[in-house]
Amino acid sequence: xxxxxxxxxxxxxxxxxxxxxxxxxxxxxxxxxxxxxxxxxxxxxxxxxxxxxxxxxxxxxxxxxxxxxxxxxxxxxxxxxxxxxxxxxxxxxxxxxxxxxxxxxxxxxxxxxxxxxxxxxxxxxxxxxxxxxxxxxxxxxxxxxxxxxxxxxxxxxxxxxxxxxxxxxxxxxxxxxxxxxxxxxxxxxxxxxxxxxxxxxxxxxxxxxxxxxxxxxxxxxxxxxxxxxxxxxxxxxxxxxxxxxxxxxxxxxxxxxxxxxxxxxxxxxxxxxxxxxxxxxxxxxxxxxxxxxxxxxxxxxxxxxxxxxxxxxxxxxxxxxxxxx
Amino acid sequence: xxxxxxxxxxxxxxxxxxxxxxxxxxxxxxxxxxxxxxxxxxxxxxxxxxxxxxxxxxxxxxxxxxxxxxxxxxxxxxxxxxxxxxxxxxxxxxxxxxxxxxxxxxxxxxxxxxxxxxxxxxxxxxxxxxxxxxxxxxxxxxxxxxxxxxxxxxxxxxxxxxxxxxxxxxxxxxxxxxxxxxxxxxxxxxxxxxxxxxxxxxxxxxxxxxxxxxxxxxxxxxxxxxxxxxxxxxxxxxxxxxxxxxxxxxxxxx
Numbered sequence: 001x002x003x004x005x006x007x008x009x010x011x012x013x014x015x016x017x018x019x020x021x022x023x024x025x026x027x028x029x030x031x032x033x034x035x036x037x038x039x040x041x042x043x044x045x046x047x048x049x050x051x052x053x054x055x056x057x058x059x060x061x062x063x064x065x066x067x068x069x070x071x072x073x074x075x076x077x078x079x080x081x082x083x084x085x086x087x088x089x090x091x092x093x094x095x096x097x098x099x100x101x102x103x104x105x106x107x108x109x110x111x112x113x114x115x116x117x118x119x120x121x122x123x124x125x126x127x128x129x130x131x132x133x134x135x136x137x138x139x140x141x142x143x144x145x146x147x148x149x150x151x152x153x154x155x156x157x158x159x160x161x162x163x164x165x166x167x168x169x170x171x172x173x174x175x176x177x178x179x180x181x182x183x184x185x186x187x188x189x190x191x192x193x194x195x196x197x198x199x200x201x202x203x204x205x206x207x208x209x210x211x212x213x214x215x216x217x218x219x220x221x222x223x224x225x226x227x228x229x230x231x232x233x234x235x236x237x238x239x240x241x242x243x244x245x246x247x248x249x250x251x252x253x254x255x256x257x258x259x260x261x262x263x264x265x266x267x268x269x270x271x272x273x274x275x276x277x278x279x280x281x282x283x284x285x286x287x288x289x290x291x292x293x294x295x296x297x298x299x300x301x302x303x304x305x306x307x308x309x310x311x312x313x314x315x316x317x318x319x320x321x322x323x324x325x
Numbered sequence: 326x327x328x329x330x331x332x333x334x335x336x337x338x339x340x341x342x343x344x345x346x347x348x349x350x351x352x353x354x355x356x357x358x359x360x361x362x363x364x365x366x367x368x369x370x371x372x373x374x375x376x377x378x379x380x381x382x383x384x385x386x387x388x389x390x391x392x393x394x395x396x397x398x399x400x401x402x403x404x405x406x407x408x409x410x411x412x413x414x415x416x417x418x419x420x421x422x423x424x425x426x427x428x429x430x431x432x433x434x435x436x437x438x439x440x441x442x443x444x445x446x447x448x449x450x451x452x453x454x455x456x457x458x459x460x461x462x463x464x465x466x467x468x469x470x471x472x473x474x475x476x477x478x479x480x481x482x483x484x485x486x487x488x489x490x491x492x493x494x495x496x497x498x499x500x501x502x503x504x505x506x507x508x509x510x511x512x513x514x515x516x517x518x519x520x521x522x523x524x525x526x527x528x529x530x531x532x533x534x535x536x537x538x539x540x541x542x543x544x545x546x547x548x549x550x551x552x553x554x555x556x557x558x559x560x561x562x563x564x565x566x567x568x569x570x571x572x573x574x575x576x577x578x579x
Contacts, residue, residue, distance in 0.1 A: 057346050059346070184348075185376070231374055233375065272347075275348075275349035276347035
């Protein structure tokens, strides 16, 4: 029986392994970084399953393929189906109208409904509620996938994959760049804060012309604030400017965030192709699955299905842009 | 046709490279716009934006690096030097922000930075207000192009003060003038060209529209229309009707 070697145990690699195993294939996983952790950009994700909101600034496949995510993840990890709330300060209402024009499947909500949804969100007169969206805890999701795969007999090798493997599936993100020339890194910066004084139960997006913010609840008063999008490939530091913008946006959402404890500062590079859409490429004996950009958890299920279609059934999904065996 | 420090522009559109949904859409927008100049920001992430900058170089148009986000002369001068190295050009769009909410230029620091950079061999494109005296000072500081705002950056309000912009055109007939900032619609861009401006610089209006590639084309057409109209010597507006056919001698039908 063919053994598929998935290289890279970030969200792309683990989702591919999980989908292959679910379809009855035999899989092993290589990641020289060890168990899921801060060395991979999946660790720093928001974990929003928000295809309708993302459509504001993404192309149609993100909307369509992203809708596969909630059910796929719900079979594997805890998914919170509580929707997304989008708000803007009064002076930025043109941004809220623009957001509404570019997206679909939401309810317009007023001040009372906003407070009803999230009692700690005062002072916003208008918002959009995307009730079909969901979120998950990305780190928990990675750990759950790893554990499930191990329970199903998948071997994890915490070493660099040997070269010349047959049936390799390269999911290394930006580290696969030497083989994927059109891949680039897009810097993202995020903060994890603890603020038990504020209770938010669903992802909130605060629109702003210069510094849009999202905040995702992780439970127990812990929140992830994100995330900048900078066309830069320096993942070594967060700038004071970015930190200032993230925190002042959170403060604008609820001044009690001013008392929050900063737990973590994350900086990493999202792997992206020029159109910011994921790709599957078969070059020789290796299938490359990459370019999830800012949609790691949203599009990993679709990417995994596309890889399994190609690997097991030789079917070409729309993400396959090159096949040279 | 006026030139920009000796460089003629067959298409007087200067298009920004920020805020597009993806580099692929940025590329399409540039193709559709036919823009002769791409502006690009260096403020953030010194040295690490190489991949993106290469994409901008690959657009094969003139590159006008900017000092967006700079608040002091020192920052702006440093950024200009970096831009000269990265893009191998003497051009610099000098932007010195004086007010956080309106992004209004700090014209005092602008004049100072323009002098320093001009003396250092830069060809400075200053983002300024429509103030004539500031315009004079910038020319005295060595600038050979002026770029007054139409409205605050990203506001999409069009030409807020047509009177002042007309005055500026009249005051500096020989100087290439560019409307920089505030354009939201193709009609705004056409308006700028109808006033006799030599180019239009915009970014948000295209990048943040629902279909940047289509909006880029709309801007191109509007700028062409506006320029043709200006060259064709448009009629003056007047208070009373002026019939285009003689009224005397017509039959009374009612």
